[in-house]
Amino acid sequence: MTQVADAPLISILDDEPAIRTILASALEDAGFRTMSFARATEFEAALAKTSPDVCLVDLSLPDKDGLTVVHQLALEQGARVIIISGRAEVRDRVTGLELGADDYIIKPFDPSEVVARIRAHLRRDAPTENKGDTATFNGWIAHFDRYVLCNEAGIETPFSHAEGEVLRLFLERPKRLISRQSMQETLGGAAGESFDRAMDVRISRLRTKLNEDPKNPKLIKTIYGAGYIFLGDVHWS
Known part of the structure; x- marks a missing residue:
C-alpha cells in the first residue's frame, strides 16, 4: 500500500x-x-x-x-x-x-x-468533540499537547501519556461516577489484575502530582466498590 x-x-x-x-x-x-x-x-x-x-x-x-x-x-x-x-x-x-x-x-x-x-x-x-488540548481546574492547567501540569506558580510537572489518558477521562466527566468497568471500556485493555493495578498506580501518581493528600484527596475521590469521582470545576480551551 x-x-x-x-x-x-x-x-x-x-x-x-x-x-x-x-x-x-x-x-x-x-x-x-x-x-x-x-x-x-x-x-x-x-x-x-x-x-x-x-x-x-x-x-x-x-x-x-x-x-x-x-x-x-x-x-x-x-x-x-x-x-x-x-x-x-x-x-x-x-x-x-x-x-x-x-x-x-x-x-x-x-x-x-x-x-x-x-x-x-x-x-x-482523536480529539473529543468540543474539547481542546488545555483544561483549567482548581488552580491547575493541564496541557495535553505537551503532557504537563502547571500550578498557580507556573511550575510545570510532566505526566506520561498513560497518566494523561486517565486524567483526561476524569476532566471530561467531572462530578460523575466513573466505574472501573467504564474506565476499562474507555481506555481499552483486558480487564483483570494487570489493568486494575495499572489504574491504581496511575491514579496514585496523578494525586501526587496534584499535591493531593493520599488519605483525604479533594479532587480524585475513591468511591469504594463503585469507582471514582473527579470533583474539580473544569474549563476547556
Whole structure:
C-alpha cells in the first residue's frame, strides 16, 4: 500500500530482524509509516529528530533495559508506548504498565492484532468533540499537547501519556461516577489484575502530582466498590 505523507508513524524497537520485518510489513500494508531499530541507542537518537505516534518496544534489548526505555518514553515523549515481549508473566505485564506503557502484547503475536490495537489506541487519541488540548481546574492547567501540569506558580510537572489518558477521562466527566468497568471500556485493555493495578498506580501518581493528600484527596475521590469521582470545576480551551 502506498504510504501517505501524514500517515501515523510507528517506531519499532526490537533486536530480532525477523520481528522487525514482520511488524514493518504488516503496518505498512495497513497504511502506516514505520521506522525500525535494533538498539536502544539508535532508537533514542532518532527520537531527537522525529516524533512517532506509537512506539513498539521489546523488553529484551542488547544495549539497554527495555523497561527503562519504556519509562523514559512515557515521561519524555508524547507517543503511545506498546510493549511487545516474550515475557508472559503477570508481574512483567504489571511492571510495564506501571512504568507508563499503554499496552502489552505477548510474543508470539498475530500481526493483524498488533495493527488492530494500534488503530484502537490512535482512535482514542482523536480529539473529543468540543474539547481542546488545555483544561483549567482548581488552580491547575493541564496541557495535553505537551503532557504537563502547571500550578498557580507556573511550575510545570510532566505526566506520561498513560497518566494523561486517565486524567483526561476524569476532566471530561467531572462530578460523575466513573466505574472501573467504564474506565476499562474507555481506555481499552483486558480487564483483570494487570489493568486494575495499572489504574491504581496511575491514579496514585496523578494525586501526587496534584499535591493531593493520599488519605483525604479533594479532587480524585475513591468511591469504594463503585469507582471514582473527579470533583474539580473544569474549563476547556
